[in-house]
Amino acid sequence: MRTSTTVLLLLTVVVLAPSVSATHVSGNAGQHIAGSAVQQACEETDEYDVIELEAENYDGSDSDQSESPFEVVADETASGGEYVRAPNATADRYLSSPTRSDAFENNSISYTFDTSVEDEYVVWGRTVAPNGTSDSFWVAVDDGEPSRWFVPQSTEWEWRRVNVTTILGADENVTYNRTLVTTPLAPGEHTLHLGVREAETRLDTLVVTNDPDCVPASDD
Numbered sequence: 547m548r549t550s551t552t553v554l555l556l557l558t559v560v561v562l563a564p565s566v567s568a569t570h571v572s573g574n575a576g577q578h579i580a581g582s583a584v585q586q587a588c589e590e591t592d593e594y595d596v597i598e599l600e601a602e603n604y605d606g607s608d609s610d611q612s613e614s615p616f617e618v619v620a621d622e623t624a625s626g627g628e629y630v631r632a633p634n635a636t637a638d639r640y641l642s643s644p645t646r647s648d649a650f651e652n653n654s655i656s657y658t659f660d661t662s663v664e665d666e667y668v669v670w671g672r673t674v675a676p677n678g679t680s681d682s683f684w685v686a687v688d689d690g691e692p693s694r695w696f697v698p699q700s701t702e703w704e705w706r707r708v709n710v711t712t713i714l715g716a717d718e719n720v721t722y723n724r725t726l727v728t729t730p731l732a733p734g735e736h737t738l739h740l741g742v743r744e745a746e747t748r749l750d751t752l753v754v755t756n757d758p759d760c761v762p763a764s765d766d
């Protein structure tokens with residue numbers, strides 16, 4: 547005969563409220579989002595900022611977009627359900643070698659974010675760059691000159707770090723020297739500018755961080 551023993555386990559469930567970091571700025575500016583996929587991969591600490599920006603929430607995106615060279619596209623595989631691209635219809639707004647001029651300002655969108663420490667920051671983007679004529683943006687921080695960001699090609703969303711690309715060799719021997727960009731930033735408000743280079747290059751999310759070991763990841 548089997549003796550049935552009922553063991554009552556009293557489980558004390560401690561629900562730890564997520565450590566919600568300060569949201570430094572309002573409106574469409576960068577959010578320090580607790581519990582997001584990015585935060586799981588890159589932990590925000592007193593030492594490190596991890597600032598996540600939805601590309602579609604650029605400054606002024608909730609107002610008149612008719613002048614923007616970028617358009618917001620719905621995509622269920624994108625974070626927040628949307629991404630931005632310069633459509634082929636605006637391919638003539640391609641900037642070949644811009645400086646900080648009216649042409650750049652008129653053909654770029656911007657993102658405001660706050661940093662909390664003085665350090666070298668890097669920028670990551672969740673991108674699709676489907677082919678060799680749709681794989682680049684211009685990126686500038688604050689009043690800096692634009693850097694040509696050649697995005698490594700992919701047809702699925704991939705996290706890519708902003709670089710300055712030098713083309714080495716020619717034709718079939720072409721290789722690329724992608725120098726990853728770091729930007730020294732003081733604590734406070736900053737602006738990241740994204741300019742049109744090649745149409746149909748897609749950007750879903752941006753991450754600005756001073757954690758050199760942070761490699762963003764997504765559940766996809």
Ligand SMILES: [Ca+2]
Nearest residue numbers: 625626628750
């Ligand atoms: Ca997005």
